[in-house]
Amino acid sequence: MKILGIIPARYASTRFPGKPLADLRGVSMIERVYRQAKSASSLSKIVVATEHAGIYDHVTGFGGYACMTSENHPSGTDRCFEALTKEKESFDYVINIQGDEPFIEPSQIDLLASYLDGNTQLATLIKKIDTYEQLNSNSEVKVTFNSRNEALYFSRAVIPFVQKVDPGKWLDHFEFYKHVGMYAYRTDILKEITKLKISPLEKVESLEQLRWMENGYIIKVAKTDVETMCVDTPEELEIAKEILGARR
Numbered sequence: 001m002k003i004l005g006i007i008p009a010r011y012a013s014t015r016f017p018g019k020p021l022a023d024l025r026g027v028s029m030i031e032r033v034y035r036q037a038k039s040a041s042s043l044s045k046i047v048v049a050t051e052h053a054g055i056y057d058h059v060t061g062f063g064g065y066a067c068m069t070s071e072n073h074p075s076g077t078d079r080c081f082e083a084l085t086k087e088k089e090s091f092d093y094v095i096n097i098q099g100d101e102p103f104i105e106p107s108q109i110d111l112l113a114s115y116l117d118g119n120t121q122l123a124t125l126i127k128k129i130d131t132y133e134q135l136n137s138n139s140e141v142k143v144t145f146n147s148r149n150e151a152l153y154f155s156r157a158v159i160p161f162v163q164k165v166d167p168g169k170w171l172d173h174f175e176f177y178k179h180v181g182m183y184a185y186r187t188d189i190l191k192e193i194t195k196l197k198i199s200p201l202e203k204v205e206s207l208e209q210l211r212w213m214e215n216g217y218i219i220k221v222a223k224t225d226v227e228t229m230c231v232d233t234p235e236e237l238e239i240a241k242e243i244l245g246a247r248r
């Protein structure tokens with residue numbers, strides 16, 4: 001399979017403008033993600049898709065490949081599709097690598113790529129929830145799936161509900177999983193899903209993958225045991241710096 005890795009990098013973040021250019025102990029956020037993706041053996045090419053000339057210049061300045069995209073995309077998925085249409089080469093799949101997850105591991109990208117066999121329409125990563133803080137956090141998206149590793153539902157609420165058990169003991173009675181926001185799309189499916197209208201479940205949960213599922217698309221899930229961190233705010237950037245410092 002020929003796979004294009006795309007890193008959407010939007011400057012105009014509501015909570016953290018300029019986030020891709022934020023410094024992480026001498027290396028920008030976007031460069032760190034790019035380096036991690038570059039180490040994945042499964043990707044044929046990597047491109048940063050951005051709407052901002054400063055990010056474009058920064059990426060090309062450190063030797064990366066970037067393309068300019070529209071300012072008006074409602075999601076990273078839409079930005080990925082535009083970036084795909086700008087490519088002269090053809091690809092079987094696109095993997096959307098989040099530009100604000102500086103601790104993403106190359107092995108996670110390769111794990112997701114191993115599920116891309118030509119039949120898989122869409123795929124994403126999930127990880128077992130280990131703490132009640134994660135379980136009860138509305139910012140951690142929970143997922144249920146069937147015996148074929150196909151997603152059944154994603155929610156900000158705790159799913160499933162463990163009946164007749166104190167909520168403080170739920171982790172002792174069931175394995176809960178959270179969503180790790182990296183997507184793989186078969187390229188023909190990527191084109192189709194960007195044409196779909198916002199769905200009722202997507203609207204109430206604010207989760208775009210529910211739009212795909214409501215329209216009959218199947219999302220494969222791959223289990224990772226690597227913990228990642230999404231940097232959404234300046235405060236979380238400071239936490240990421242501390243983690244990097246500890247690792248060094």
